[in-house]
Amino acid sequence: DVKVTQSSRYLVKRTGEKVFLECVQDMDHENMFWYRQDPGLGLRLIYFSYDVKMKEKGDIPEGYSVSREKKERFSLILESASTNQTSMYLCASSWAGQRYSQPQHFGDGTRLSIL
Amino acid sequence: AQSVTQLDSQVPVFEEAPVELRCNYSSSVSVYLFWYVQYPNQGLQLLLKYLSGSTLVKSINGFEAEFNKSQTSFHLRKPSVHISDTAEYFCAVEGSYIPTFGRGTSLIVHP
Numbered sequence: 062d063v064k065v066t067q068s069s070r071y072l073v074k075r076t077g078e079k080v081f082l083e084c085v086q087d088m089d090h091e092n093m094f095w096y097r098q099d100p101g102l103g104l105r106l107i108y109f110s111y112d113v114k115m116k117e118k119g120d121i122p123e124g125y126s127v128s129r130e131k132k133e134r135f136s137l138i139l140e141s142a143s144t145n146q147t148s149m150y151l152c153a154s155s156w157a158g159q160r161y162s163q164p165q166h167f168g169d170g171t172r173l174s175i176l
Numbered sequence: 177a178q179s180v181t182q183l184d185s186q187v188p189v190f191e192e193a194p195v196e197l198r199c200n201y202s203s204s205v206s207v208y209l210f211w212y213v214q215y216p217n218q219g220l221q222l223l224l225k226y227l228s229g230s231t232l233v234k235s236i237n238g239f240e241a242e243f244n245k246s247q248t249s250f251h252l253r254k255p256s257v258h259i260s261d262t263a264e265y266f267c268a269v270e271g272s273y274i275p276t277f278g279r280g281t282s283l284i285v286h287p
Contacts, residue, residue, distance in 0.1 A: 065219070101185065103266065103279035104220075119274075151219055164210055165275065167219030 064088070067152050067168035074175055080139040082171050084152030091157035093135035094165065095119075095127060098149040110135055111157060142175045149173075178203040180269050182278035190286050191259055197252040197281045199241075199267035207271040209250040211241055214264040214280075223265070226250065237261075257285050 068083035086093065092111050096104040096119075106119030108127040116127050124146060128136040135154075139146055149172050153165040183198040201207060208227050212220040224235040231243040241252045250267060262285045267278040 101279060104277040106274065109274065153220075164222040164225055165220075167212075167221070169217070169219045 065152055065154055065166050065168040067150075067171050069171050070169065072171055072173045074139075074142050074173070076142060076144060076175055078139075078142050080142050080173070080175075082137040082139075082150055082152075082173070084135045084137070084154075084168055085133050086135075086154040086166070087133065088154065088156070088166070089132065090154035090166070091132075092155045092163075093129065094153040094155075095125075095135065095137045096151045096153065097121070098151055098170070104151065107137065144175050147173060147175045178205075178207065178269050178271050178276050180267050180276050180278035182265075182267055182281050184281050185279065186282045186284065188284045188286060189257055192256050194255050195253065195257050195261075195283065197265050197267075197283065199250045199252065199278060201248050201250065201267070201269040203248075203269060203271040205271040207269050209241075209243060210268040210270070210275065211235075211239070211250070211252050212266045212268060212277075214266065216263070220266060223252075257283070259285050259287060261285050 065086045074080050094109040095107045110116045110129045126138045149170050151170045152168040155163045155165045179202050181200045189195045210225045211223040213223045214220045224233045226243045234240045239254045264280045266280050268275045
């Protein structure tokens, strides 16, 4: 079974802090994604990566950056945390073998609170 | 561009009753369609998918969905729900490499 592991289930940080969310997958997937999930808004894509050191902006990249130095690890960085970034963050990965139609595998999420 | 509309934000139902969760999509290209389920305090899990071929797809736990191209719909159904089906359900469409998710439907099964 594919395992996507997010380093923290719950995290509390202060406004202005630099916050790192880590995600590791164990299935050699090429694609990795970061989403935020808010009630009534569903999942919104922040960033994705289709290869090591490659990244693409999603729908809501403002205030975030990402890093992918190794294939299995994809980090989300909040440069200067703000209260409107309080949310559930979900990491996902998928195989890119046929480019399309590969379902995503999700981690259990990190519930981040910015005070 | 592609988009997904889940018509109901919440669907309450009694145990053993049938249920339908509605999903409509729009896309300018051929699409692949997915339903994911999210149980409390967990990430999303793939429930079923339509890639090609038969328009009726089924999951191992009794859910099924039918791809209707003319109505651009992919509704999820189950003839008899259990308490354990209580969860958030997300419809997703992929036609241009990156999937787009609907806002989710909360299925609440009452005893």
